[in-house]
Amino acid sequence: MIPPGEAIGGWCFEDGRSRRVRALLRVDPPGRAVLCEENGAPIRESEWRDLSWNAPLARVPRRALFPGGVVFETTEVEAVAAWEARFSRPGAWSWIARLERLGPHTLLFALLALAVVFSGARWGVPALASYLAERIPDEARRQIDVESVRGLDLLALEPSDLEGSEFARLQLLFDAAVADAGGEGSGYRLLTRGGGGLGANALALPGGSVVVTDELVRLADSDDALYGVLAHELAHVERRHGLRAMLEASFVALALVVAAGDASQVAQFALTLPTLLVTRGYSRGHEAEADADALAQLLASGRDPACLAVLFEKMSPAARPEAEDADSSALWTWLSTHPSSAERSRKLRAASSESRCHDAGDR
Secondary structure, X not given: OOOOOOEEEEEEEOOOOOOEEEEEEEEOOOOEEEEEEOOOOEEEEEEHHHOEEOOOOOOOOEEEEOOOOOEEEEOOHHHHHHHHHHHOOOOHHHHHHHHHHHOOHHHHHHHHHHHHHHHHHHHHHHHHHHHHHOOOOHHHHHHHHHHHHHHHHHHOOEOOOOOHHHHHHHHHHHHHHHHHOOOOOOOOXXXXXXXXXXXOOEEEOOXXXXXXXXXXXXXXXXXHHHHHHHHHHHHHHHOOHHHHHHHXXXXXXXXHHHXXXXXXXXXXXXXHHHHHHHXXXXXXXXXXXXXXXXXXXXXXXXXXXHHHHHHHHHHOHXXXXXXXXXXXXXXXXXXXXXXXXXXXXXXXXXXXXXXXXXXXXXX
């Protein structure tokens, strides 16, 4: 360790000049840094705490910026570190220095840091989103619906052209599904739209709005299939999957809600939901929960789960190659936001004692 008062050598660079001169730097016991030329001619003086030093890294010279633009550079990094230990308050550079000195252990530290970040994203954010979603006021949820419908209309959907009888049929099924789910008086409402780029689709919004496209209504040839779709979407609302997905995707919004302690602020981020539903949809875990609820409701109401399986199969790209030929940019189907699989259909069919519906290829 270099005692206070002793000098270390280096180079001095003055602001606006490319020429450098040999220089000496010493720090007096009170913490006064004195920079002078080799012959003793003074250059600058400053309190140590007013100097700006670069980060301490291996084989990198240390540089101090004096007030007025004068720079002192030295390769005697250990002497500078000794002065820093005495005259500086611990700060960011001390952490950088410690990490740099760790050598091989730095990799382990980085891996641990990544594990913490991953754990937070994988479990922490979803858990916090679920907690907050249960505490969003009803008024905020309704406002999210209003803004989300406006965004969906601008983004992808078109005005509905369902005939009165078609809408009446769907509304009766919707009312029945709401009643069977125990949601009467909870503010659920049915909206119909032309699918546009989404095609045959159905979307559940956090405030209780369920959007069903004309294409989906006309593709379903049984009331049981439509009822199953509606029960599935109502399950998303009841379990607050939309809110949870929105909060998880908008981590900044989630942080602001936590910081403000006011869950009603989530309504300000409602415009993120339409894009989220169109491009990503719900997680597979959310879909599995909604599937299970819809299947239980179909069985409890005496309806045939196999009819919903048939509708799934009709909507798969393999069953509708004409959709790709018609518009390669409109490959959005109900399955784009509701990932399906043979396993989903198998479960629905296995729960059906005697199907009343025809297979997708039988028509």
